[in-house]
Amino acid sequence: MADYIAPTREMKFVLKDVIDIAEVTALGRFQDASDDIIDAVLEEAGKFCREVLSPLNAVGDKQGAQLTADGVVASPGFKEAYQAYADNGWTSVCGDPAYGGQGLPLTLGSAVYEFVDAANMAFSLQPMLTTGAIESILAHGTAEQKAIYLEKMISGQWGGSMNLTEPGAGTDVGALKTKAEPAGDGTYHITGQKIFITWGDHDLTENIVHLVLARTPGSPEGTKGISLFIVPKYLVNEDGSLGGRNDAKCISLEHKLGIHGSPTCVMAFGEESDCIGYMIGAEHKGMAAMFTMMNNARLNVGIQGVGSSERALQMATTFAADRIQGKAIGATVPGPHAIIEHADVRRMLMTIKSTTEAARALTMLNAKALDLAEHHPDEDVRQANKGLADLLTPLSKAYGSDIGVENASLAVQVHGGMGFVEETGIAQVYRDTRINPIYEGTNGVQAMDLVGRKLPMQGGRFWRALLKDIGEFTTTLPDTDEFTGLKVNMQQAVAASEECAEWIVVQQGVNMRNALAGSSPFLRLLSVTVGGYLLAKGALAARTRLDEGDEEQDFLQAKIITARFYAEQIVPTTLGLKSSIMAGDELFFGIPSEQLTP
Amino acid sequence: MADYIAPTREMKFVLKDVIDIAEVTALGRFQDASDDIIDAVLEEAGKFCREVLSPLNAVGDKQGAQLTADGVVASPGFKEAYQAYADNGWTSVCGDPAYGGQGLPLTLGSAVYEFVDAANMAFSLQPMLTTGAIESILAHGTAEQKAIYLEKMISGQWGGSMNLTEPGAGTDVGALKTKAEPAGDGTYHITGQKIFITWGDHDLTENIVHLVLARTPGSPEGTKGISLFIVPKYLVNEDGSLGGRNDAKCISLEHKLGIHGSPTCVMAFGEESDCIGYMIGAEHKGMAAMFTMMNNARLNVGIQGVGSSERALQMATTFAADRIQGKAIGATVPGPHAIIEHADVRRMLMTIKSTTEAARALTMLNAKALDLAEHHPDEDVRQANKGLADLLTPLSKAYGSDIGVENASLAVQVHGGMGFVEETGIAQVYRDTRINPIYEGTNGVQAMDLVGRKLPMQGGRFWRALLKDIGEFTTTLPDTDEFTGLKVNMQQAVAASEECAEWIVVQQGVNMRNALAGSSPFLRLLSVTVGGYLLAKGALAARTRLDEGDEEQDFLQAKIITARFYAEQIVPTTLGLKSSIMAGDELFFGIPSEQLTP
Structure with a gap:
């Protein structure tokens, strides 16, 4: 597999020229996050990802995590890599300084996370899920719980896992059946099985803090009767040292399509009636705690898509530049040429590149909104950013992950026959x-x-504000040859987004299913609109810097071309999306279920 | 994995109500292919595929073909299944009756092939490649060669393989280096390596007839210096019995992403300087012979995409109907509901269904055009259909295979977490x-x-004729509530196709790369237009039959809904495609290759 090179220059551009991370680092809490620190963190993270994590990516695929009599053993090299990862401080980048964290902005941590994911997606899930657990304990735990767990989790000494899904309770979490019965001493006995538990067991850390959703006796049905519990793999003594093994075990691993290096566990709690759990947060408020874990996890999954997409871009570009095959029409030098000179190959590469950059900017804007929503001193600014983050989170998750899949497929295609054999990666x-x-x-x-x-939310305040911002920005784009096409296409996209959002709002009052029928294309429409806007912002910043004589000519010129390509080739898909969305649900249910197949 | 059920009723509808196979079966050559015969062939094929081939699909995936000291051994059960396949006459459906074939139309054979492929894609490649070899020998072989090989290949006793690709010669076949030196006795010594040879070796048949592209001494460079050779695995004695082992061997198998049951061989010819080949067709005319093999193979690959797509539809629908999860908004009965009641899941299923049916109709129209081009008594009709088949072949291949991938991905999505574990299939x-x-x-x-x-071709005669037909048909659609939306969207699509084709024709005279930059979206645009047209034809036929009191109410109603869904949700993508196509190549090459990645 080709080396992964973290796109640090690109990321700095997104943070500084596109989403303006300075608004975050201007906050007192982040005063240490100077430009130099940001650059240094990105460079060091990129180096670590390239040198340590990336080489293990194929290793983990070939020899996935294994279930042994002593529990799950990670893929070769993963334990050592994790130790280095923790030692170098990568588990604690955004951690609360009160518990030993570095307290850097989530925006920067998210940028680092993209590199980690792109280098080794299977590996990256362990710190991601630990982060979810940390956030839950931080938000809902007692002072004592925080004291016991947080420092060791932030330092990476202990890991975390999130235990939600059960065989009959996936999307419908409220259907879960795992039980938590009071033991009489303030603790609970947990019994039940969870499935699809990512890094539910492993040998990377000396302890694993499982967060488990379960029902206390007599709880109401559905999501209102769910509480959250801390279930450590090893019980913790009062002095913080490890006690006995808790009755929480991985009983099998899934055989999966991918991420073989990430153990996906079936977890059994209380098989021997001896699983001890500690309630976290109030009884029956487990869903709220779960959403704390999940919201940032959703952003992170979107970032994973961006990471995959970046890796796909790098592999496809390297292959296309090396692979000599035939003569490219329109080439200025005599052939044979590398296939990168063929227009259709270039279409694929530019599609990957431009959508990756759009989705990256979207996820970073989302992270910034989360930082401001949490830490800005002004309540109005916090509220506005909370609303923006709420709005952007489903976009980040779905658009990031969708373009990840689409671009991986395009990159396979660029590889031709070599894309279908496993050796190229x-x-x-x-x-x-x-x-x-x-x-x-x-x-x-x-x-x-x-x-x-x-x-x-709030009468549509947040989407209206976002589209207003985008519309106003678009209007300010210069009417030059360089920007006119982009401007026109973006104006169409903004109009389509507004029209569809208004249509959906009306439908919500009449026939909710009509609105939901177009929900996926609407998510795509809004994502492409936001993505196009952010690329256009970058292009305008690049134009300004070029006009000011900036030295990074080629890089900045590429920003403008990429934004224009996206506006020209991707943004027009919004025309068809608008038509799909406003068609409603009539035909969706026109065929009885049993007539859908022979 | 869910059972595969061959969509026989659907296929009969496509053949009779959509593409009008009667035009083919009216030809004297096909007089035996009565409606009853067509029905019987489809039913029997469907039964065989379901009972014999489909159960081996997962088997072949888990235990792929293996290279042993005695050559390649197919996956467990494949040899027995192949024997039954040949015994039941499935290798000879379209075979020339002069050599023991059943002489049925390619259109019918193509329909059968879809079932075979959907049931077991890895298996289906063996007969597909043998068919390519048969067609080449039929078109270019001497009477003696035909006598030696064809009967045994058509009966399935011997297999065939196609040996084109070399490490440096994939798309650019002209770069190949395999040598063929005259032995002095009319035969040739072949030396060279071929890669990516599908079913290049196996134990299903007692002999394998390799067709190998190679260069004779002093041949011109590029495609003009290539000749085609028959290289049998076992030499053939004058009485037709098998002689000694030829020096043509599989030396390794690729480790692939999929189709593990289909051995992808690296073939070594003449490693011991003793590989005997027989030239087929004239010297330096190997490319023509290759295109004979390849054209039908391209249609078949499109059909493979349709087959995968049908299988994806069946699996996703079955899963979605069984999987109870949450409450579906807009459902008329109280929940919990199967996820098939959710609008977004229904969107995915209807997308798979409608695109599968569109691509199926496209491939069958293509097959019909090939039948008429070859066998119609009227030269003008033959020419027109040859032109149509030429035009449709890239559409069948690319649209069929693209929707296969897209729909498999959608079907994974419908399965949720169960889509990512291998056990569901x-x-x-x-x-x-x-x-x-x-x-x-x-x-x-x-x-x-x-x-x-x-x-x-011929001044654009064929695409103009096709779009004229579609335009005229569209105009005749009734202005009823049922058809109006479909009609409007199809008229837009036809206009977009015409406009883009005209634009491309102009560009071809000015800047070919400008035309090629939009070639992939244009292929998609034209495919969707043709697909929408064929579904609309089916819908109109269904409406007529319904109005006549036909008993298959639900089935025919579903045809209309499916065509309308396609027109409403898929056809509008043409709006964006048109914009992409006519943007030209300017931005494709705006970034130097080395700036595409960090």
């Missing part, structure tokens, strides 16, 4: 990234969340 | 079908062929 990207549209809420669930929950 | 479809857009000429090559060769 692009097939692994194609397999690995396919999980992203599924987990942490399928993309259909994201679309439902967008249309059903996020659009109506 | 949908992941296998996703992996297997990914080869279709690549082999037999990548889809980029198909798009180039469409724009560069097929559009300009």
Whole structure:
């Protein structure tokens, strides 16, 4: 597999020229995150990902995690890589300084996470899920729970896992059956099985803090009767040292399409009636705690899609530049040529590149909104950014993960026959990234969340504000040859987004299913509109820097071309999407279920 | 994995009500192919595929073909299944009756092939490649060669393989280096290596007839210096019995993303300087012979995409009907509901269904055009159909294979987390079908062929005729509530196709690369237009039959809904495609290759 090179220059551009991370680093809390620190973190993370994590990507695919009598053993090299990862401080980038974290902005941590994921997606899931657990404990734990767990989890000494799904309770979490019965001493006995538990067991850390959703006796049905519990793999003594083994075990691993290096566990709690859990947060408030874990996880899954997509771009470009085959029509030097000179190959590469950059900017804007929503001193700014983050999260998750899959497939295509054999490594990207549209809420669930929950929030205040910003920005684009086409296409996209959002709002009052029928294309429409806007912002910034005589001529010129390509080739898909969305649900249910197949 | 049920009723509808196979069966050559025979062939094929081939699909995936000291051994059960396949006459459906074939139309054989492929894609490649070899020998072989090989190949006693690709010669076949030196006795010594040879060796048949492209001494460079050779695995004695082992061997198998049951061989010819080949056709005319093999192979690969897509539809529908999860908004009965009641899941299923049916109709129209082009008594009709088949072949290959991949991915998505674990089998479809857009000429090559060769043929006569037919048909659609939306969207699509084709024709005279930059979206645009037209034809036929009181109410009603869904949700993508196509190549090459990645 080709080396992965972290796109640090690109990421700095997104953070500084596109989403303006300075608004975040201006906050007192982040005063240490100077430009130099940002650059240094990105460079060091890129180096670590390239040198340590990337070489293990194919290793983990070939020899996945294994279930042994002593529990799950990670793929060769993963334990050592994890130790280095923790030692170098990568588990603690955004961690709360009160518990030993570095307290850097989530925006920067998210940028680092893209590199980690692109280098080794299977590996990256362990820190991602630990982060989810940390956030839950931080938000809902007692002072004592925080004292026991957080420092060790932030330092990477202990890991975390999230235990939600059961065989009959996937998307419908409320159907779960795992039980938590009071033991009389304030603790609970947990019994039940969870499936699809990512990194549910492993040998990377000395302990694993499982967060488990379960029902206390007599709880109401559905999501209202769910509580959250801390179930450590090893019990913890009062002095913080490890006690006995808790009755929480991985009993089998899934045989999966991809991410073989990430153990997907069936977890059994209380098989020997001796699983001890500690309630976290209030009884019956487990869903709220779960959403704390899940929201950032959704952004992270979108970022995973971007990471896969970046890796696909690098592999496809390298292959296309090396592969000599035939003569390219329109080439200025005599052939044979590398296939990168063929127009259709270039179409594929530019499609991957431009959608990757659009989705990256989207996820980083989302992360920035989360930082401001949490830490800005002004309540109005916090609220506005909370609303923006709520709106963007389903977009990040679904658009990021969808383009990850689409671009991996395009990159396989660029490889031709070599894309279908496993040795080149692009097939692994194609397999690995396919999980992203599924987990942490399928993309259909994201679309439902967008249309059903996020659009109506506060009377539609947040989407109106976002589209107003985009519309106003678009109007300010110069009427030059360079920007006119982009401007026209973006204006169409903004208009289509507004029209469709208004249509959906009306439908919500009449026939919710009519609105939901178009939810997936609407999510795509809005994502492409936001993506096009952010690329256009970057292009305008690049033009300004070029006009000011900036030295990075080629790089900045490429930003403009990429934004224009996206506007010209991707943004027009919004025309068809608008038509699809506003067609409603009539034909969706026109055929009885049993007539859908022979 | 869910059972595969051959869509026989659907296929009969396509053949009789959509593409009018009666025009083919009216020909004297096909007088035996009565409606009853067609029905019986489809039913029997469907039964065989379901009972024999489909159960081996997962078997072949888990235990792929193996290379042993005695050559390649197929997956467990494949040899017995193949024997039954041949015994039941499935290898000889379209075979020339002069050599023991049943002489049925290619259109019918193509319908059968879809079932075989959907049931077991890896298996289906063996008969497909044998068919290619048969066609080449039939078209270019001497009477003696035909006498030696054809009967045994058509009966399935011997297999065939096609040996084109070499490490440096994939799409650019002209770069191949395999040598053929005259032995002095009319035969040739072949030396060289071929890669990616599908079913290049196996134990299903007692002999394998390799067709090998090679260069004779002093041949001109490029495609003009290539000749075609018959290289049997076992030499053939004068009485037709098998002689000694020829020096043509599989020396390794590829480790692939999918179709593990289909051995993809590296073939070594003349490693011991003792590989005997027999020239077929004239010296230096190997490319013509290759295109004979390849044209039908391209249609078959498109059909493979349709087959994968049908299987994906069946698996996703079955899963969605069984999987109870949450409450579906807009459902008329209280929940919990099967996920098939959710609008977004229904969108995915209807998308798979409608695109599968569109692509199926396209491939069958293509097959029909090939039948008429070969066998119609009227020269003008033959010419017109030859032109139509030439035009449709890249569409069948690329659209069929692309929707195969897209729909397999959608079907994985419908399965949620269960789609990512291998046990449900949908992941296998996703992996297997990914080869279709690549082999037999990548889809980029198909798009180039469409724009560069097929559009300009005879001054654009064929595409103009096709779009004229579609336009006229569209005009005749009734202005009823049922058909109006479909009619409007189809008229837009026809107009977009015409406008883009005209634009491309102009560009071809000015800047060919400008035309080629939009070749892939143009191929998609034209495919969707033709697909929408064929579904509309079916819908109109269904409406007529319903009005006449036909008993198959639900089935016919479903045809109309499916055509309308396609017109409403898929056809509008042509709006964006038109915009992409006419944007030209300017931005494709705006970034120097080395700036595409960090």
